[in-house]
Amino acid sequence: MKKIRRIGIITCGGDCGGLNAVVKSVTQTACLLGVETMVIPNGYAGLYNLIDIETPAFLTPERVDMIDANLAGSEAGHSRVKIAKIKDPNKYERIKAGLEKFSIDGLVISGGDDTGSVIVDLAEKGIKCVHVPKTMDLDLQPYSVGGDSSLNRIAQFTEELKTTGLSHNRIMIVEVFGRYVGHTALRGGIGAEADCILIPEIPVDYDVVYRHMKKRYMERVERSYVRSGTYTIVVSEGIRDIRGEYIYDESAGVDAFGHKKLTGAGKYVRRELETRMNNDPEMKEFMKKKGLFVPGVYELPEIREVVPSHLVRSGHSSVFDVNFGKEAGAAAVKLLLEGIHGCNSGKGTGQQNLLHAHL
Secondary structure, eight states, rough: OOOOOOEEEEEEEEEEEOOHHHHHHHHHHHHHHOOEEOOOOOOOHHTTTTOSSSSOEOHHHHHTSSOOOOBBSTTTTOOOOOGGSSOOOHHHHHHHHHHHHTTEEEEEEEOOOOHHHHHHHHHHEEEEEEEEOOTOOOOOOOOTTTHHHHHHHHHHHHHHHHHHHHHHHHEEEEEEEOOTTHHHHHHHHHTTTTTEEEEETSSOHHHHHHHHHHHHHHHHHHHHHTEEEEOEEETTOOOTTTTBBBBGGGGGGGTSOOBBOOOOHHHHHHHHHHHHHHOHHHHHHHHHHTTTOTTTTSSSSOOOEEEEGGGGGGGOOOHHHHHHHHHHHHHHHHHHTOOHHHHEEESSSHHHHHHHHHO
């Protein structure tokens, strides 16, 4: 077995908290074990173009000391590239030539589900790599780098939006990332004490949602000495309707991996609730009774959707993600040095840790 002397570090997919901790940990651990590290910039795009790089970015303890592990995102850069889709019949030979040019013996790659599928592809082509699980969607294994940071920000934004909701008597809808799973919406929504949380795992009956919204909203206005009320909904981007069909904006297209871009869930929920409210005479009567009704101008409570989008994966990492990122990064180095590759360095069951194993 060839000894690992130099490791390449790649971060791919969406940015999130904890990634800089992974980059630092890989370098620090490798250095302690007498192994060099080099950043391959900009994800799989950088891996494909590695052969053309003139000035390599070797990492030293002094250099990584300048990287702030508490900041979200990655100093290594990102891209969404599926190697198999590159229109170059010699793409794998090109990648191997780039690795050979810089004497890189193995790769530590941090990314999510799509990144992991490419790792399987690379492993099958004989490229040694270990996957550090990273995804704020939490759809890869029990926990992955980035989840806690995004949950905290979702909870913070949702909680803070209650002030503007109360100020204007609005119903506030917060649409968050998550693709086909509801972990971010559910956990972030619970953390913010949202009134309603809509997730892909449970098809939505909007009649039920509207009845609950109406009841809670009226109760809050009734007990407020200034007749003020609000209602907060957190919705995952991948929700389904009562028939089980996913809700998304067809005009958004697909991403680099061929997945439909799941946007428009918040807008869809708003329209469904507005339709029911407009057809509900009791709501108008309630507004009149409470002195909130203005004919032709302000007849019903306003419903607003907010999409914090990339704000939930930006800013600072949580302490948990910094710790987990460093632990998973160090584990990846040790796996490579022990001759174990094509696998996952994160915590979980043996089956989950060998999710992408081709040993």
